[in-house]
Amino acid sequence: MKWILVAIIAVSNTVGDLLNTAGMKRIGVVEDLGAGSFAQLCCAIVRSPMVLGGIAALAVGFFAVMSLLSIATVSFAIPATASSYLAETVLAKYILKEDVRWRRWAATGLVVVGLLLLSS
Amino acid sequence: MLESHIRKPSSRELLDESRSSPFASKTHLLTAMAVLTNVTGNICLSYGMQEVGRTVSVSPADYVRALLNPWVLAGSFTLAVWMMSELALLSRADLTFVLPVTASAYGLTALAGHFVLGDQISWQRWLGIAVISIGVFLAEETPSLTSVEP
Numbered sequence: 001m002k003w004i005l006v007a008i009i010a011v012s013n014t015v016g017d018l019l020n021t022a023g024m025k026r027i028g029v030v031e032d033l034g035a036g037s038f039a040q041l042c043c044a045i046v047r048s049p050m051v052l053g054g055i056a057a058l059a060v061g062f063f064a065v066m067s068l069l070s071i072a073t074v075s076f077a078i079p080a081t082a083s084s085y086l087a088e089t090v091l092a093k094y095i096l097k098e099d100v101r102w103r104r105w106a107a108t109g110l111v112v113v114g115l116l117l118l119s120s
Numbered sequence: 121m122l123e124s125h126i127r128k129p130s131s132r133e134l135l136d137e138s139r140s141s142p143f144a145s146k147t148h149l150l151t152a153m154a155v156l157t158n159v160t161g162n163i164c165l166s167y168g169m170q171e172v173g174r175t176v177s178v179s180p181a182d183y184v185r186a187l188l189n190p191w192v193l194a195g196s197f198t199l200a201v202w203m204m205s206e207l208a209l210l211s212r213a214d215l216t217f218v219l220p221v222t223a224s225a226y227g228l229t230a231l232a233g234h235f236v237l238g239d240q241i242s243w244q245r246w247l248g249i250a251v252i253s254i255g256v257f258l259a260e261e262t263p264s265l266t267s268v269e270p
Contacts, residue, residue, distance in 0.1 A: 020207060021215040025268055028128035030208035032146065033153065037125030041204060044126060051207065058203070063183055066192075069169040073239050077166070082226065089216050098214040099266035103258050107220040110255030115223075117248030118230055 008064040010084040016057035017088055023050030082115045131268040138265035147264050150209045151221055157202035158225040163232045165195030213264040220259035227252045
């Protein structure tokens with residue numbers, strides 16, 4: 001059961017993060033996070049199908065995380081949710097056209113290794 | 121006229137600006153906010169869900185019931201703030217920058233889980249925290265923004 005939930009979280013996180021990144025880049029640069037900018041950000045988000053889709057995907061992942069937290073410790077559950085890191089990095093390079101060089105690959109790889117150790 | 125907190129500069133302007141100190145400082149501030157709200161939200165959520173008990177269901181009603189727990193509610197609200205911070209961060213930084221940089225939240229969550237919730241941390245997990253930290257520092261060395269619009 002734990003691993004089914006991890007798979008659900010991985011897929012929904014990947015789809016959600018990619019949609020949110022693409023959608024937020026189209027909305028524009030958020031300057032700060034005061035009350036005014038929160039309100040503006042909310043208005044911009046409800047007008048963006050991409051970000052709404054991304055949030056919906058992450059919401060599915062969120063409820064799966066809640067379930068996972070009810071049957072596993074937080075030290076297992078939270079790192080297990082980062083199983084999508086490598087897929088997101090590859091897709092961000094080729095779909096979002098981000099410049100991913102050796103430092104970011106190494107950083108992502110180290111984070112994944114660290115998370116596997118954290119989940120052990 | 122209302123002050124606008126969201127700008128839409130040209131791609132070239134934005135990429136040039138992303139290398140400036142003020143832009144980088146705001147990005148770091150948002151990163152810190154995202155990390156802290158992520159850690160706090162997950163700890164509150166975990167504590168609350170342990171109190172609620174096993175909740176693996178396709179029925180939304182079960183999750184609504186879980187949200188009645190004050191810790192689950194506080195955790196969910198804090199994670200909503202985390203979500204907004206993350207979205208703000210993604211508006212001004214690459215996903216492949218944000219992912220490793222905010223991974224420090226995992227190490228901090230494990231530490232908080234140990235000191236607040238009594239989770240055991242084995243040597244493998246301590247090593248994991250150290251390895252993640254190296255990854256975070258390495259990612260911080262890269263430019264935060266390389267792609268504006270796909």
